Amino acid sequence: MNMESDETTNNYIFSEETTPFLPVNLKYLTKYNRETQQVRVSSNNFYKASTFIYMNNFRPTSKLLILQDIITDAGQ
Amino acid sequence: MQANKYFLLFSNCILTKGFSRSIIADLQSGFYITITTEHSELLNKLKKHSIKKVLENSDNARLEIKSFVDYLIELNLGHYCSSNKEFPPINKEFKLPYRIIDCIIELSDFTYKYHKSILKSLTNLGCQTIELRAYHEFSLKIIQSFLNEMPNTRVRNVEIYLPFSEKIGIDNYNKFVMENPIVGKMVIHSCANNFHIKNNSEFLLFTKQIIHSASCCGNISQDIFSPNLPSYLLSLNANSCLHKKVSIDKNGDIKNCPSMKQSFGNIKINNIEEALNKNEFKKYGSIKKDDIAICKDCEFRHICTDCRAYVENPEDLLSKPLKCGYNPYTNVWEDWSTNPLKQNAINHYGLI
Numbered sequence: 455m456n457m458e459s460d461e462t463t464n465n466y467i468f469s470e471e472t473t474p475f476l477p478v479n480l481k482y483l484t485k486y487n488r489e490t491q492q493v494r495v496s497s498n499n500f501y502k503a504s505t506f507i508y509m510n511n512f513r514p515t516s517k518l519l520i521l522q523d524i525i526t527d528a529g530q
Numbered sequence: 531m532q533a534n535k536y537f538l539l540f541s542n543c544i545l546t547k548g549f550s551r552s553i554i555a556d557l558q559s560g561f562y563i564t565i566t567t568e569h570s571e572l573l574n575k576l577k578k579h580s581i582k583k584v585l586e587n588s589d590n591a592r593l594e595i596k597s598f599v600d601y602l603i604e605l606n607l608g609h610y611c612s613s614n615k616e617f618p619p620i621n622k623e624f625k626l627p628y629r630i631i632d633c634i635i636e637l638s639d640f641t642y643k644y645h646k647s648i649l650k651s652l653t654n655l656g657c658q659t660i661e662l663r664a665y666h667e668f669s670l671k672i673i674q675s676f677l678n679e680m681p682n683t684r685v686r687n688v689e690i691y692l693p694f695s696e697k698i699g700i701d702n703y704n705k706f707v708m709e710n711p712i713v714g715k716m717v718i719h720s721c722a723n724n725f726h727i728k729n730n731s732e733f734l735l736f737t738k739q740i741i742h743s744a745s746c747c748g749n750i751s752q753d754i755f756s757p758n759l760p761s762y763l764l765s766l767n768a769n770s771c772l773h774k775k776v777s778i779d780k781n782g783d784i785k786n787c788p789s790m791k792q793s794f795g796n797i798k799i800n801n802i803e804e805a806l807n808k809n810e811f812k813k814y815g816s817i818k819k820d821d822i823a824i825c826k827d828c829e830f831r832h833i834c835t836d837c838r839a840y841v842e843n844p845e846d847l848l849s850k851p852l853k854c855g856y857n858p859y860t861n862v863w864e865d866w867s868t869n870p871l872k873q874n875a876i877n878h879y880g881l882i
Binding site for chain 1: 631730737749
């Protein structure tokens with residue numbers, strides 16, 4: 455791959471990335487689902503990536519959720 | 531260190547001073563760091579004078595100043611520059627063309643009956659985020675019919691809260707989220723204590739937390755901090771929770787927030803625009819964090835989200851949020867529900 459000519463494009467990032475999080479646009483984090491080929495912005499606050507006015511609300515819409523009670527695949 | 535130069539924070543990295551410490555919030559990358567009051571004063575000196583001059587006036591702290599500046603450079607929070615006039619602060623005005631930013635809808639047969647007219651009104655008002663909430667079992671098919679209307683609206687993000695149902699099952703929740711990309715977050719609450727999942731998804735969250743009514747809302751913790759530019763500007767200029775927010779409760783009552791008692795009409799006979807024009811409705815939207823007791827001394831005030839539904843003193847409009855356990859004078863987080871000074875308010879709202 456010619457990194458010099460292609461390194462600023464998303465194609466370069468997608469082809470090289472092996473982790474689920476992709477630095478598509480500067481510091482912003484998105485998640486790429488290989489099965490559906492969808493790219494979505496990661497959820498508000500949960501991954502400290504809360505600056506996504508275009509897809510998620512920029513403020514918590516409500517304050518119902520207590521994150522410590524969320525069930526994870528690694529246990530709580 | 532480049533002694534002849536100035537050291538400035540980037541314009542999107544904002545220093546907020548609290549009573550006993552400060553934070554620098556990077557509004558572009560979405561994170562913050564805490565620093566001491568002495569360090570925040572040092573940053574103010576570095577903004578006005580060259581590094582060389584600051585060092586000359588602080589003989590004993592040379593090494594500390596150097597390591598502090600190196601630390602901020604490493605975190606990409608600041609930069610050296612030849613003049614301190616070249617990087618003006620960001621404009622602190624907050625302007626959005628929409629009359630409504632987000633809307634909370636409690637799911638019921640009643641709100642479902644009127645969902646098309648609700649969504650039409652919200653579209654006219656520019657609403658981009660909708661939260662759909664159910665405290666009891668609710669059909670995914672009915673929620674799907676809400677979502678099917680979304681392409682005709684300006685909504686870009688739907689957040690859903692539903693109690694877990696064995697009848698639906700994990701696979702169907704997963705399928706539902708995958709088939710509806712507009713769903714930015716789906717929370718399945720009230721899961722059993724022995725509930726297990728195989729794979730985590732950011733869009734589909736399972737929690738054992740029991741969300742039985744609107745009284746479960748208002749929890750303030752570091753988890754809800756939003757270090758981003760619109761949130762920061764909103765907090766400087768208006769109420770970070772209720773400004774440009776509207777809610778429709780399960781009976782169709784139009785409110786600021788489902789946790790509040792006061793209603794400004796019912797969707798059966800009124801439209802949302804009428805409610806927004808009432809002065810009483812606008813009352814909470816203009817309360818800034820800088821106006822609120824104790825919050826105004828908190829270093830997190832401009833990245834936090836307020837709550838006016840549950841406050842420490844229900845008689846005082848500018849009282850601190852009840853469900854916040856942070857003490858900005860000691861910098862300690864504690865369980866708000868066991869604080870003896872909050873028990874009167876907890877009983878007032880019937881929270882426990």
